[in-house]
Structures are given as structure tokens and as C-alpha cells.
Amino acid sequence: MTAHESAAPATRSLISDQELARPGYRAAYFTVLSLTTVLFAAAFLFPLYWMASSALETPREFAAQTPTLVPKSVHLTAYHDAWTQMDIAHFFLNTVWYAAGGWLIQISVDVCAAYALSKLRPVFGKAVFAGMLASLMLPSAALLVPAYLTVSDLPLLHLNLLNTPWALWLPGAANAFNIYVLRRFFDQIPGELLDAAAIDGASRLQTLLRVVLPLSRPVLAVISIFAVVGMWKDFLWPLLVLQDPGKQTLSVALHRLSTSTTQVPPTEMIAGLSIAAVPMIVLFLFFQRHILGGLSAGALKG
Amino acid sequence: MATSLAPRRPGPPAAPARGRSGERSARHARLRRRVADNALAYAFMAAGIVCFAVFSWYPLFRGIVLSFQQDNLITDPQWVGLDNYRHLFDDPLFWTAWKNTAEFTGLALLLGYAVPFAIAVLLNELRHFRGYFRIAVYLPVMLPPIVSVMLWQFFYDPGDGLFNTALRGAHLPTSQWIQSPHTAMISLVLVSTWANMGGATLMYLAALQSIPGELFEAAELDGAGVWARLRYVTLPQMRFIMLVLLLLQVISTMQVFIEPFQLTGFTDPSTITVMTLIYRYAFAVNNDFGLAASMSVLLFAVLGVFAALYLRLTREAD
Numbered sequence: 083m084t085a086h087e088s089a090a091p092a093t094r095s096l097i098s099d100q101e102l103a104r105p106g107y108r109a110a111y112f113t114v115l116s117l118t119t120v121l122f123a124a125a126f127l128f129p130l131y132w133m134a135s136s137a138l139e140t141p142r143e144f145a146a147q148t149p150t151l152v153p154k155s156v157h158l159t160a161y162h163d164a165w166t167q168m169d170i171a172h173f174f175l176n177t178v179w180y181a182a183g184g185w186l187i188q189i190s191v192d193v194c195a196a197y198a199l200s201k202l203r204p205v206f207g208k209a210v211f212a213g214m215l216a217s218l219m220l221p222s223a224a225l226l227v228p229a230y231l232t233v234s235d236l237p238l239l240h241l242n243l244l245n246t247p248w249a250l251w252l253p254g255a256a257n258a259f260n261i262y263v264l265r266r267f268f269d270q271i272p273g274e275l276l277d278a279a280a281i282d283g284a285s286r287l288q289t290l291l292r293v294v295l296p297l298s299r300p301v302l303a304v305i306s307i308f309a310v311v312g313m314w315k316d317f318l319w320p321l322l323v324l325q326d327p328g329k330q331t332l333s334v335a336l337h338r339l340s341t342s343t344t345q346v347p348p349t350e351m352i353a354g355l356s357i358a359a360v361p362m363i364v365l366f367l368f369f370q371r372h373i374l375g376g377l378s379a380g381a382l383k384g
Numbered sequence: 385m386a387t388s389l390a391p392r393r394p395g396p397p398a399a400p401a402r403g404r405s406g407e408r409s410a411r412h413a414r415l416r417r418r419v420a421d422n423a424l425a426y427a428f429m430a431a432g433i434v435c436f437a438v439f440s441w442y443p444l445f446r447g448i449v450l451s452f453q454q455d456n457l458i459t460d461p462q463w464v465g466l467d468n469y470r471h472l473f474d475d476p477l478f479w480t481a482w483k484n485t486a487e488f489t490g491l492a493l494l495l496g497y498a499v500p501f502a503i504a505v506l507l508n509e510l511r512h513f514r515g516y517f518r519i520a521v522y523l524p525v526m527l528p529p530i531v532s533v534m535l536w537q538f539f540y541d542p543g544d545g546l547f548n549t550a551l552r553g554a555h556l557p558t559s560q561w562i563q564s565p566h567t568a569m570i571s572l573v574l575v576s577t578w579a580n581m582g583g584a585t586l587m588y589l590a591a592l593q594s595i596p597g598e599l600f601e602a603a604e605l606d607g608a609g610v611w612a613r614l615r616y617v618t619l620p621q622m623r624f625i626m627l628v629l630l631l632l633q634v635i636s637t638m639q640v641f642i643e644p645f646q647l648t649g650f651t652d653p654s655t656i657t658v659m660t661l662i663y664r665y666a667f668a669v670n671n672d673f674g675l676a677a678s679m680s681v682l683l684f685a686v687l688g689v690f691a692a693l694y695l696r697l698t699r700e701a702d
Contacts, residue, residue, distance in 0.1 A: 095595075099511075122517060145544075217440040217441070225440070226680065232443050261432065334530075352535075366523065
């Protein structure tokens with residue numbers, strides 16, 4: 083999956099290297115290159131720099147008429163106050179817990195389903211798979227209200243999942259994209275390997291755990307990253323099902339604090355935003371090959 | 385690769401010469417085996433099927449039923465026929481929300497559709513800093529949406545927000561941004577485009593790199609300049625992915641929620657959208673879940689058209 087993004091185009095693109103080597107073109111190329119470099123820094127990196135550095139300023143410096151791009155002196159107070167007084171620590175841990183549990187449940191449920199669909203091929207398996215894929219076409223927005231009512235009073239069981247992690251975890255497990263990608267990957271694992279495991283006396287579950295999963299590391303990595311990122315970024319659904327302020331995710335809590343009547347100092351608020359952004363940026367820098375590679379693979383296969 | 389001769393399901397080979405009862409018991413055993421295999425498969429799928437059934441299939445059905453009911457979560461739901469839909473059509477906010485959503489989608493297409501394509505074409509020609517460009521354009525996509533939106537909320541501050549400070553510094557007229565009904569919508573589109581364009585840009589980039597180089601080579605030999613090559617080679621080669629992303633973008637921008645919700649709230653008629661109105665009906669003002677469900681059904685129907693087009697398009701490609 084990562085093969086595409088790392089490879090510089092072996093074939094030529096719109097403008098050939100020979101053309102670029104001509105004197106006029108060369109000057110134009112370096113002008114465009116520097117302009118793009120600066121523009122990208124201004125448009126995409128500067129806002130993040132502004133966010134991280136503004137939270138280092140004193141509230142007075144932040145509110146000053148002439149803004150300072152580099153803080154005159156570095157103060158960690160805003161970060162500290164955000165972490166303790168605004169209780170960002172609590173919401174941060176909430177979100178970590180929701181993301182970790184959601185990841186585990188999503189992966190276990192979807193791997194098992196995809197394995198059965200790909201390798202055990204039960205009757206009506208195709209129909210079940212089609213029903214799952216159909217949910218990809220359902221806009222999440224259209225299901226919001228009935229899904230909320232369902233979570234507040236589960237059919238048959240009459241359990242109320244509101245304000246519990248299950249309200250995020252169980253609907254998250256119904257992830258057709260995961261099942262689709264996993265199934266396609268499992269389909270490529272030769273049946274002979276599984277037969278060999280069966281001859282050695284492995285049960286279906288053991289085959290899954292000892293043969294299929296170790297072979298599936300690359301696809302599991304991509305799915306895990308997208309699962310964690312998706313849960314960290316989610317807003318509307320947690321906003322509805324976790325209305326108890328103590329249970330909220332970081333995103334929802336930031337929204338609530340920004341609209342609450344007690345005024346939070348802007349530097350503290352911005353510190354909160356930075357803290358919410360850091361795990362995603364770190365994750366991106368570590369796994370950019372997986373993330374960008376997953377994207378381009380998706381694009382090529384439509 | 386060597387093909388294995390191992391049987392699919394290891395077991396004692398059936399003895400060839402057996403009586404009638406033996407044949408029947410062999411068939412029996414095979415049947416039992418198949419039932420057991422299927423039971424095992426369904427055991428593996430059970431959790432998944434339950435999750436889909438409860439949180440995806442059932443809500444779809446329940447949403448449609450709910451749109452014909454009055455339900456405030458306190459008293460028992462009552463059957464009201466088409467009342468909810470009548471209510472919707474009488475509510476001026478309903479029409480405003482659709483108009484605003486169409487406007488948001490239109491503006492988001494003008495900006496968010498053309499810009500990533502142009503950037504991808506440009507980046508594909510740049511021979512330096514490739515990694516930097518990709519990472520930079522995709523960074524905003526990684527941010528939690530509430531972070532992007534709240535960050536821009538600071539930038540949009542009409543007093544000493546970043547944008548007006550910069551405009552003042554350049555002696556240009558400042559703007560009220562989200563505070564004025566004239567510029568509020570475009571301000572929402574700007575932050576949304578900034579936050580989301582990385583994905584489309586990188587998908588275009590991947591598609592551009594899969595165009596065979598010989599096509600450009602041949603065009604150049606025929607005397608085609610850079611523009612002609614862009615027009616007659618790049619564009620036709622990109623038609624499919626451009627159509628796919630167009631449909632996907634329409635589907636996602638019509639569900640816009642967080643930008644208006646955080647920046648302008650769900651009361652401002654100049655920016656209320658379909659999703660914020662659904663939220664308002666169910667959770668914020670009316671506590672009327674039936675009304676919200678009927679609005680959802682209409683949104684579903686509209687998006688369904690685009691989803692069907694998308695399906696047809698990708699099916700044909702397969």
C-alpha cells in the first residue's frame with residue numbers, strides 16, 4: 083500500500099526534465115518552487131505555529147495592539163492552567179480511553195467478520211456483506227436522530243448507553259470500510275496456508291490468530307491508524323451521546339468551554355486547542371507513510 | 385508457487401464400497417459438517433451483524449417510521465401521518481436551511497474542488513521538497529475539526545484577529561468575517577476548505593502519477609505545448625477521479641455541521657444549514673424528534689441521488 087507514495091514518478095509528467103533544463107524554464111521553475119514553498123508554509127504551517135506560540139504568551143501580550151510573532155518571553159502558565167484548571171487532563175484521558183477501547187472493539191469485531199466472509203464463506207455471506215457495504219452509502223447525518231434514540235434505549239434489551247463509552251464503541255464497530263478492506267486483504271491469502279494450519283491441528287480461531295493476523299500486519303496498521311484518528315476527530319456523535327460534562331471527549335469539552343458563560347482566558351483556550359492537536363500531529367509524523375499511502379491506494383482503486 | 389495437494393478439509397477419505405446405509409450416513413456427516421462450518425462462520429460474524437443491525441439497519445427503518453410520528457422522548461410516540469412534513473414546509477427556516485446548504489455546497493465546490501486539483505497539478509511538476517508539500521497540505525486534515533474551527537474563530541475576530549490585523553497592516557479594508565451576514569457563509573467555506581482540501585489534493589496527486597508518461601511524450605512530439613498537454617492529456621485522464629471526488633464532496637459538504645455550529649450557532653438565519661436545523665429541532669430548541677427525523681429523511685433522499693450516481697460510476701469502472 084505504501085509503494086505508490088514513496089516512488090517518485092518513474093515516468094515523466096506534464097513538463098519533461100529536458101524542458102525544465104532550458105534557461106527560461108529553469109528560472110521560472112525556481113520562482114514557482116520558492117513561491118509554493120513559502121505559500122504552503124504560510125497557509126498550512128503558520129496557523130499551527132500561531133496556535134502553539136500564542137499559548138506561550140501572557141494574556142496581556144496576546145491582547146496587545148501590535149501582535150508579536152515570537153513571544154517576548156516564554157510562559158508555560160497557559161498550558162499548565164489549561165491542563166489543570168480547565169481540566170483538559172481529564173478530557174484528554176477520556177478521549178484516550180474511548181479511542182483505545184473503540185480501536186480494540188472495532189478491530190476484533192471487524193477482523194472476525196471479514197475472516198468469516200473471506201475464508202469460511204457461509205451461506206448468505208454475500209447478502210450480509212452487501213448489507214454492510216450498503217451502510218457506507220448511508221449518510222451518517224441521516225441516521226443521527228434514530229441512532230441517538232436507539233442508543234438511549236436499545237431494542238429488546240432496553241439499556242440506556244448514553245453517557246457510557248459503549249455509545250461510541252458499539253456503533254463504531256459497525257464499520258463497513260474496515261470489513262471491506264480486511265476482506266479484500268484476506269482474499270489474497272492463499273487457502274493452502276490455512277489448510278496447512280488445519281492439518282497441523284489448528285482450529286479456525288487459532289488459524290486466524292497465528293496465520294492470518296501476522297500476515298495482515300500492514301493492513302491492520304492502516305486500519306488501526308484510521309480508527310484512532312477517526313475517534314479522536316469525531317465531534318457530532320460524541321456531542322449527542324456524551325452530554326454529561328464529566329464524560330465528554332476533548333473536542334466536545336473544548337466546544338462547551340468556548341460557549342460557557344464563565345470566560346476562559348484566550349491563551350488558555352488556545353493552549354487547550356494545541357493539546358488536542360498534538361497527538362494527531364505526532365501520529366501523522368510517525369505514520370505518514372501509512373496515512374498518505376492508504377489515501378493514494380484508495381484513490382487509485384476508486 | 386507450488387500448489388499444495390492437501391485436501392480442503394482434512395478427514396478420512398470416504399470408503400468407496402459401502403452399503404446404502406453407509407452412503408446415507410456419509411451424506412449425513414457431510415451435511416452435519418456444513419452446518420457446523422456455517423454455524424462457526426456465523427459465530428465469527430455475530431458481533432458484527434448485531435452491531436450493524438442495531439446501529440445501522442434498524443435506525444434507517446426507525447428513522448422513516450419516526451418521521452410520521454410525534455416523539456419528544458417523554459410521552460409515548462404518536463402517529464401523526466404527514467404532519468411533520470407539513471410542519472417542515474411551513475417553517476421558513478426549512479427553506480432557509482436548504483438554500484444555505486446549497487450555497488455552502490456551491491461555494492465549497494468553487495473553492496474546494498478547483499483549488500486541490502490545481503495544487504495537485506502544480507505539485508506533480510515540482511521536483512523538490514515533495515515530502516514537505518504533502519505533509520503540509522495534509523496537516524490540517526489531521527487536526528480535530530473543532531480545533532481548526534476554533535482556531536479560525538480567533539483569526540476571524542473582527543477586532544484584532546489575525547486576518548484583520550494583517551489586512552490593516554497591508555492598508556487593506558478589513559472585514560467583519562463571521563459577524564456579518566454578507567461574509568459569514570464564505571468564511572465558513574474558507575475554514576472548511578482549509579481543513580479538508582489535503583485529502584483531495586493527495587488523491588489527485590496519486591491519480592496524476594498514474595498517467596502513463598508516454599502520453600505526454602507523444603503529445604510533445606506532436607508539438608503540443610504545456611497547456612495543450614494539460615488540456616488534452618491530463619484532463620481526459622483525470623476525468624474519472626474528478627467525477628468521483630465531485631460526488632463525494634457534494635455528499636460530505638451537504639452534511640456540513642461543525643463550522644456553522646461552532647462559528648455562528650444554530651439560530652442565525654444567514655448560516656443555518658440542514659444539519660444544524662436537524663440538531664435544533666431535536667436537541668436544542670423544539671425537542672421534536674419526529675420533525676428532526678422527517679428532515680433527515682429528506683436529506684437522505686437528496687444525498688441518496690448523489691450516492692446512486694456515485695455507485696453507478698464506480699460500478700461501470702469495475
